[in-house]
Amino acid sequence: MPVKHLQQKLDRPAQESLLAELRSVIAAAPFYTPTMPRTGKPMSVRMTNCGSLGWLTDKAKGYRYEPVHPETGEPWPPIPDLLVKLWEEVAGFDAPPEACLINYYAKGTKMGLHRDEDEQTFEAPVVSVSLGDTAMFRIGGLTRKDPTRRIELESGDVVIFGGEDRLIYHGIDRIVAGSSDLMPEGGRINLTLRRVTPA
Ligand SMILES: O=C(O)CCC(=O)C(=O)O
Numbered sequence: 198m199p200v201k202h203l204q205q206k207l208d209r210p211a212q213e214s215l216l217a218e219l220r221s222v223i224a225a226a227p228f229y230t231p232t233m234p235r236t237g238k239p240m241s242v243r244m245t246n247c248g249s250l251g252w253l254t255d256k257a258k259g260y261r262y263e264p265v266h267p268e269t270g271e272p273w274p275p276i277p278d279l280l281v282k283l284w285e286e287v288a289g290f291d292a293p294p295e296a297c298l299i300n301y302y303a304k305g306t307k308m309g310l311h312r313d314e315d316e317q318t319f320e321a322p323v324v325s326v327s328l329g330d331t332a333m334f335r336i337g338g339l340t341r342k343d344p345t346r347r348i349e350l351e352s353g354d355v356v357i358f359g360g361e362d363r364l365i366y367h368g369i370d371r372i373v374a375g376s377s378d379l380m381p382e383g384g385r386i387n388l389t390l391r392r393v394t395p396a
């Protein structure tokens with residue numbers, strides 16, 4: 198099974214504390230609409246980041262990491278402690294995460310099959326946390342042609358892509374609207390904690 202699903206997911210109180218911390222992160226660094234390199238086509242997912250570096254994309258400069266928000270020009274807020282501690286418990290890596298991408302999926306949002314490959318190093322895993330509505334997550338292999346399968350990611354689920362699975366293809370087929378009552382506004386938040394530079 199490529200991708201390690203933790204036996205224990207974040208319990209409801211932990212999900213609520215994390216969401217409360219994220220609300221203040223998002224107040225300081227609002228979601229923006231990312232656009233595809235070259236075509237400028239808007240993505241359906243909305244994004245922001247916390248950490249010393251944030252993942253961005255736009256028509257002119259494409260996929261990259263930057264230390265500031267593309268619209269406010271402000272540095273990204275720090276990664277909430279709860280997430281840094283989670284990383285320390287599960288990542289098996291001696292240096293802290295540098296980037297935490299925050300994705301918001303409203304009803305109808307998808308994300309195409311891709312690899313997380315914009316980092317300078319793949320030595321650390323990617324740690325992913327899901328909150329809110331269930332996602333139909335698609336997971337493949339190391340090449341785009343490999344067979345894929347579907348995993349349902351529920352609120353509180355923590356998934357780790359590391360070691361030989363660090364560069365597997367994955368994406369989001371759809372969100373199951375109304376499947377969680379964690380967020381009154383509905384939808385799903387996914388957090389991905391990453392190292393960007395060598396430790
Ligand atoms: O939403 C997810 O579970 C995955 C997000 C993702 O793959 C990404 O942001 O690179």
Ligand SMILES: [Fe+2]
Nearest residue numbers: 311312313367
């Ligand atoms: Fe990804």
